Amino acid sequence: MIALDGAGKRFAPTQKEGGTEALRDLSFTVKAGEFVSLLGPSGCGKSTALRLVAGLLQPDSGTVAYPGGKPEIGFVFQEPTLMPWADALTNARLPLDLKRALRSQTEAQAVAALARVGLKGFEHAYPRELSGGMKMRVSIARALAAKPKLLLLDEPFAALDEITRDALGDDLLRLWREDGLTVLFVTHSVSESSYLSQRVLVMTPRPGRVSADITLAAGRDTRLSSSTIEAQRRISHELNRAMAA
Amino acid sequence: MRRILDISLPLLVALAVLGAWEWAVTHWQVPVYVLPAPSAIAKAFAENFSSLTQALASTLTVTLEAFVAATVLGIATAIAFSQSRLLERTLYPYAVILQVTPVVAIAPLILIWVGFERINLALTIIATIVAFFPILAGATLGLKSADFNLIDLSRLYGASRLQTLWRIRLPTALPYLLSGMKTAGGLALIGAVVAEFVAGSGTATGLAWRIVESGNRLEIATLFAALALLALTGILIFVALSLLEWWLLHRWHESAIDSGAQS
Numbered sequence: 317m318i319a320l321d322g323a324g325k326r327f328a329p330t331q332k333e334g335g336t337e338a339l340r341d342l343s344f345t346v347k348a349g350e351f352v353s354l355l356g357p358s359g360c361g362k363s364t365a366l367r368l369v370a371g372l373l374q375p376d377s378g379t380v381a382y383p384g385g386k387p388e389i390g391f392v393f394q395e396p397t398l399m400p401w402a403d404a405l406t407n408a409r410l411p412l413d414l415k416r417a418l419r420s421q422t423e424a425q426a427v428a429a430l431a432r433v434g435l436k437g438f439e440h441a442y443p444r445e446l447s448g449g450m451k452m453r454v455s456i457a458r459a460l461a462a463k464p465k466l467l468l469l470d471e472p473f474a475a476l477d478e479i480t481r482d483a484l485g486d487d488l489l490r491l492w493r494e495d496g497l498t499v500l501f502v503t504h505s506v507s508e509s510s511y512l513s514q515r516v517l518v519m520t521p522r523p524g525r526v527s528a529d530i531t532l533a534a535g536r537d538t539r540l541s542s543s544t545i546e547a548q549r550r551i552s553h554e555l556n557r558a559m560a561a
Numbered sequence: 562m563r564r565i566l567d568i569s570l571p572l573l574v575a576l577a578v579l580g581a582w583e584w585a586v587t588h589w590q591v592p593v594y595v596l597p598a599p600s601a602i603a604k605a606f607a608e609n610f611s612s613l614t615q616a617l618a619s620t621l622t623v624t625l626e627a628f629v630a631a632t633v634l635g636i637a638t639a640i641a642f643s644q645s646r647l648l649e650r651t652l653y654p655y656a657v658i659l660q661v662t663p664v665v666a667i668a669p670l671i672l673i674w675v676g677f678e679r680i681n682l683a684l685t686i687i688a689t690i691v692a693f694f695p696i697l698a699g700a701t702l703g704l705k706s707a708d709f710n711l712i713d714l715s716r717l718y719g720a721s722r723l724q725t726l727w728r729i730r731l732p733t734a735l736p737y738l739l740s741g742m743k744t745a746g747g748l749a750l751i752g753a754v755v756a757e758f759v760a761g762s763g764t765a766t767g768l769a770w771r772i773v774e775s776g777n778r779l780e781i782a783t784l785f786a787a788l789a790l791l792a793l794t795g796i797l798i799f800v801a802l803s804l805l806e807w808w809l810l811h812r813w814h815e816s817a818i819d820s821g822a823q824s
Contacts, residue, residue: 372713391717397710401732401813413728414718442813462718 699741
């Protein structure tokens with residue numbers, strides 16, 4: 317579904333300096349239906365990579381391709397990024413409104429999307445009336461409302477407490493299974509990636525590139541099952557190597 | 562309870578000041594052409610009621626027209642700036658020049674250009690110039706303050722510039738714009754009064770002219786009555802705009818939540 321080949325990105329090049337090189341020679345592929353984590357230290361260019369995939373940024377070198385055609389994309393940011401002047405329903409409806417879908421249709425779709433993330437009955441609540449976790453749920457509902465094939469998440473749970481984070485992680489897994497989504501999940505949490513994803517791409521510090529592509533074994537049914545713990549050890553090991561390189 | 566205190570405390574101060582004023586004027590027998598007692602001012606107001614309210618209507622018309630014109634022009638200019646960085650860089654300095662040049666200095670020119678036979682138009686233009694800048698500055702800042710991620714999101718879903726403007730930039734700008742409008746409301750009144758002063762007697766018919774005329778005739782009580790009307794008008798404009806701000810923002814913006822109208 318996604319194929320990055322030798323993608324490089326540099327920010328704010330000036331005449332004096334070359335700017336900051338965020339990514340160098342970044343290559344990876346994601347197949348349809350996969351749940352892939354992009355794991356790396358802060359500032360390694362994970363978010364930049366995600367923006368390249370979304371088409372919000374263009375690579376300076378290399379290519380970003382969608383072998384099966386560009387899919388409908390849902391994007392979830394690190395912050396909920398809601399419109400504070402609009403209620404949950406209007407926020408969830410935004411993608412559909414921007415696509416000029418019919419009002420009767422958008423309403424039902426947005427209500428359904430909110431219900432799927434457990435926010436039935438909160439359609440008319442304003443963001444300031446919602447907790448951090450609920451705001452993030454609205455943000456996920458908004459990403460789902462347009463029925464995307466590809467869901468991109470940029471450290472969506474980083475600002476949440478652990479209990480909320482775990483609950484949202486389980487919800488995300490459920491949504492992925494129900495919809496047959498393809499998920500690319502940017503995170504700096506080893507435990508999160510070990511439990512949620514099928515594959516983990518480990519990135520080096522800036523300029524970021526993929527240093528390890530780990531396919532995780534099945535049977536990670538809970539966060540504490542032995543295969544999840546084993547996966548954590550493998551990922552940590554690769555992360556340490558990436559940091560030392 | 563806080564609401565009651567907010568209103569009753571300033572009112573109490575006003576009553577105390579008026580009482581002391583009345584007492585001092587009577588006690589020291591201050592001549593009425595120096596400082597009239599509040600009772601004398603009230604009497605002058607009653608005697609000149611119809612001419613004063615006519616003058617008020619004239620000044621108020623100029624003020625409101627200028628305020629509406631400044632709001633429309635300010636928002637339109639800010640939107641144009643938000644769509645073209647080049648346009649903003651080219652024209653913003655001139656907006657600043659317009660703001661920093663004392664309006665009293667350009668008022669005579671405008672009066673001559675527009676002509677004394679269209680005095681109200683000239684007054685409105687002068688007051689508009691005075692009220693324009695805070696609206697432009699507020700709206701420009703507000704339109705720029707939109708969340709980058711929300712803008713990215715709208716790009717992701719293929720939004721047109723108009724959609725991004727309408728759905729994201731304008732709502733973001735609303736609190737900044739309203740703050741600018743609150744400043745501009747007072748400035749429009751000041752602009753109207755200054756313009757009337759410059760226009761001089763015989764042409765203008767507003768409250769400022771009544772103040773000049775009463776001063777010349779040493780009708781100080783009438784002068785005070787006109788002054789009180791002006792102050793009251795300014796307060797009413799501020800209260801009206803504060804209510805508008807509360808009504809538009811209280812559901813979502815921090816500045817308006819739980820505090821009610823600050824007036």
